[in-house]
Every structure is written in C-alpha cells, then in structure tokens.
Amino acid sequence: MxxxxxxxxxxxxxxxxxxxxxxxxxxxxxxxxxxxxxxxxxxxxxxxxxxxxxxxxxxxxxxxxxxxxxxxxxxxxxxxxxxxxxxxxxxxxxxxxxxxxxxxxxxxxxxxxxxxxxxxxxxxxxxxxxxxxxxxxxxxxxxxxxxxxxxxxxxxxxxxxxxxxxxxxxxxxxxxxxxxxxxxxKDLKLNLNIAKKLMEKVEKKAESINLPVAIAIVDMSGNLIAAHFMDGTLLESMNLAINKAYTSVALKMPTHELSKLSQPGESLYGINTTDNRIVVFGGGCPIKYHGKIIGGIGVSGGTAEQDIELSLYGVDVFEEVI
Missing domain, CATH: 1.20.1200.10 (Cobalamin adenosyltransferase-like)
Incomplete structure (x- = not known):
C-alpha cells in the first residue's frame, strides 16, 4: 500500500x-x-x-x-x-x-x-x-x-x-x-608494573608483523625501569632500545624527529657526538600523560620505519595499561 x-x-x-x-x-x-x-x-x-x-x-x-x-x-x-x-x-x-x-x-x-x-x-x-x-x-x-x-x-x-x-x-x-x-x-609515575604491561602490548604488536625486537622503558629522568628482549632479536638491539628511550626523554622529542634535526646544516648536527647514549634514528618516543613527559619507550630490531611504528604504538596504548 x-x-x-x-x-x-x-x-x-x-x-x-x-x-x-x-x-x-x-x-x-x-x-x-x-x-x-x-x-x-x-x-x-x-x-x-x-x-x-x-x-x-x-x-x-x-x-x-x-x-x-x-x-x-x-x-x-x-x-x-x-x-x-x-x-x-x-x-x-x-x-x-x-x-x-x-x-x-x-x-x-x-x-x-x-x-x-x-x-x-x-x-x-x-x-x-x-x-x-x-x-x-x-x-x-x-x-x-x-x-x-x-x-x-x-x-x-x-x-x-x-x-x-x-x-x-x-x-x-x-x-x-x-x-x-x-x-x-600530578602524582602518576611510571613503575615496573605499568612498564611490563606496556612492553607486553608492544610485543604482541611486534609478533603480529613477525618482528623480534628489544623494548625498553625509562622514567622521566631517563633511568631504566624495564627492558625486554624477544627471541631472535639482534644482540645490539637491547642497547639501542635503551638509548632510544633515554634520548627521547633527554631531548623531549621522538628520535625520528631528532634524526631530521641532526642532519648536516641543521640545528642539532653532531649532537650524537656529545653523549654516547644519544641515538639519532627512529624508535624512541617520550611517554606523555596529560601533556607531561613521564618517561620514554625505545624499540629496536626492525627497520627504522618498523621501530618508529612500534614505539608510536606504545605511546598510543599507554593509557590502556595504567
């Protein structure tokens, strides 16, 4: 009708x-x-x-x-x-x-x-x-x-x-x-419990793309809280992951952004020669909570793009584990 x-x-x-x-x-x-x-x-x-x-x-x-x-x-x-x-x-x-x-x-x-x-x-x-x-x-x-x-x-x-x-x-x-x-x-601080949960999230993400990596979490002062080494990860990846996390906190920026600023002719060219812990390639990101840096995450083991992807993923899912 x-x-x-x-x-x-x-x-x-x-x-x-x-x-x-x-x-x-x-x-x-x-x-x-x-x-x-x-x-x-x-x-x-x-x-x-x-x-x-x-x-x-x-x-x-x-x-x-x-x-x-x-x-x-x-x-x-x-x-x-x-x-x-x-x-x-x-x-x-x-x-x-x-x-x-x-x-x-x-x-x-x-x-x-x-x-x-x-x-x-x-x-x-x-x-x-x-x-x-x-x-x-x-x-x-x-x-x-x-x-x-x-x-x-x-x-x-x-x-x-x-x-x-x-x-x-x-x-x-x-x-x-x-x-x-x-x-x-104001009182929130990264601790071992949060770090372990965050690393577990990133590890699962790495497994989904069949990539063994090292993952490190540091506090707001750059001190190591926890580090995780997946089976099959290159030996040097652990040190790189820790240093990437440290660098992101020390310079308050993701290491892939630092990479651009450290090129010849840029404002931070040669900064990696001033401290052997400074890493100028991607995979490290500061962890922020309501705009405040409370620590950093470093990922190493894949290509620069893969490490960047995994570290950014860790930042994105951080609030899910607190």
Whole structure:
C-alpha cells in the first residue's frame, strides 16, 4: 500500500469515524497539535538517559494517542482517559515539586539542552490545550482529556526545572571528578608494573608483523625501569632500545624527529657526538600523560620505519595499561 493516497489533494481528509472534513477543520488542527506534541516528546525521550523519566514520557504519549482517537472518532465514551490517569500525572508533578524548590518568577529557558527541549514541549502543550478548548465548544470532549493536557503542561514545566537542577548537579560532580583526576595526574609515575604491561602490548604488536625486537622503558629522568628482549632479536638491539628511550626523554622529542634535526646544516648536527647514549634514528618516543613527559619507550630490531611504528604504538596504548 502506498504512503500517499491522493485522497487529500483537494484539501479535505477523513476522520477516524469516516467523516470527510476540510484540513482547516478545527479538529484537524487539534490532531496536528497533538501529533506535534507527542512527536516532540518522542525526541525528548530519545535524548534523556533516565529510564524512569523515559517511562513517564512514554505514558504521556500513550495518553495523547487516546485523546487523538477521541477527537478523530468523535466518541468520548469509546476513547477516554480515566480520572486515575489525571491523578497519576498530578502525583508526578507533586514529586518533582517536593524534590526541589521552584522559584515564583518568569523563567528563561535554555539552562541546558534537555530542559530547553522540555520547555518547547510545554509550550506546545499549552497551545494544544487552547485548541482543545475551542474544539470542546463544538464537539464536546471528555473532561479528563482537557484536564490531562493542562496537567501535562504543568508536568513538563516542573520536569524542565528538575532537569535544570539535575544538570547543575551533574556539572558540579563532573567538575569535582576532573579536579580529583588532575591531582592524580600530578602524582602518576611510571613503575615496573605499568612498564611490563606496556612492553607486553608492544610485543604482541611486534609478533603480529613477525618482528623480534628489544623494548625498553625509562622514567622521566631517563633511568631504566624495564627492558625486554624477544627471541631472535639482534644482540645490539637491547642497547639501542635503551638509548632510544633515554634520548627521547633527554631531548623531549621522538628520535625520528631528532634524526631530521641532526642532519648536516641543521640545528642539532653532531649532537650524537656529545653523549654516547644519544641515538639519532627512529624508535624512541617520550611517554606523555596529560601533556607531561613521564618517561620514554625505545624499540629496536626492525627497520627504522618498523621501530618508529612500534614505539608510536606504545605511546598510543599507554593509557590502556595504567
């Protein structure tokens, strides 16, 4: 069956009861407003993370569909809300009011995204209520339908204020956690446990390309914490790995970058002659944590490109092992 029927091309449409009316009919306007309201509630439901509030909003959508059916069919005795539906939403309003202090003043929507969205739904609910009052004059509606939409706008008002308060609390908690995290950052130091886990990661990466290498980890002062020698690695690779890690910390840069600066005519040409531990080819990288150098990693055993790849990989996965 096609979505388009062409039956409304002349500006008329069918109600649920079979009556054909103009799309300017007051009932059609009311149905459009109710559809807009429940669609916007659906957007809010998709954005909110709280499962209980999701259930509250979904219940409101179900009740709105009942009012839609009542208007479209013209039979309030077939499609109607109960007094319990009204009492249920009043209890929700009371619960939110009791959970916070709502100031008696004009509000300025937009404290946060969710509260702003709820305020838009509230405005749509108020507009819908006005149209329902007009409809009721000509096509009488069940009293609970009119009362429910009124209470729904009140519910959305207090929900928006609640989401503002909740947003501020979450922001404060997040700020406290970040501050605590920063304090931990200052005290973080490389140790043997972290070094062993990091070397294990790099070793697995080296195994995936069938390359035996030596891996070394030094602290922020260039002192060796741990070194690992894979089977089949060249003997000299261990010393090179240690010196690459040392160089990256001593000069605060990856050794492949130092390599470029140590070429003839560049600013650091000849630096490797000043200290026999300085290595000017790739495979050493400083390890940083939140912008601060806390140590270095050196890898040796493959081509320069392979050593660079593995040392950079070690830097990338560092935070996974702490």
């Amino acid at each position: 096609s979505v388009y029927t062409k039956t409304g091309d002349d500006g008329n449409t069918f109600l649920l009861n079979g009556d054909r009316v103009s799309k300017y009919d007051l009932r059609i306007k009311a149905l459009g407003n109710l559809d807009e309201l429940t669609s916007h509630l659906g957007y809010i439901k998709a954005k909110i993370k709280d499962d209980e509030i999701k259930k509250e909003i979904e219940k409101a959508q179900i009740n709105i569909k009942m009012i839609l059916s009542e208007i479209a069919d013209g039979k309030s005795d077939k499609w109607h809300l109960s007094e319990d539906d009204v009492l249920a939403i009043e209890r929700l309003i009371d619960n939110y009011q009791n959970a916070m202090q709502i100031q008696d003043k004009f509000i300025l929507p937009g404290e946060n995204e969710i509260s702003a969205l709820v305020d838009i739904a509230r405005a749509i609910a108020r507009r819908t209520e006005r149209i329902l009052i007009e409809v009721d004059k000509k096509y009488p509606l069940d009293i609970n339908s009119k009362v429910y939409i009124n209470r729904l706008s009140d519910y959305l008002f207090v929900l928006a204020r609640y989401m503002e308060v909740r947003g501020k609390i979450e922001e404060k908690v997040t700020s406290i956690i970040k501050e605590q995290y920063k304090k931990v950052d």
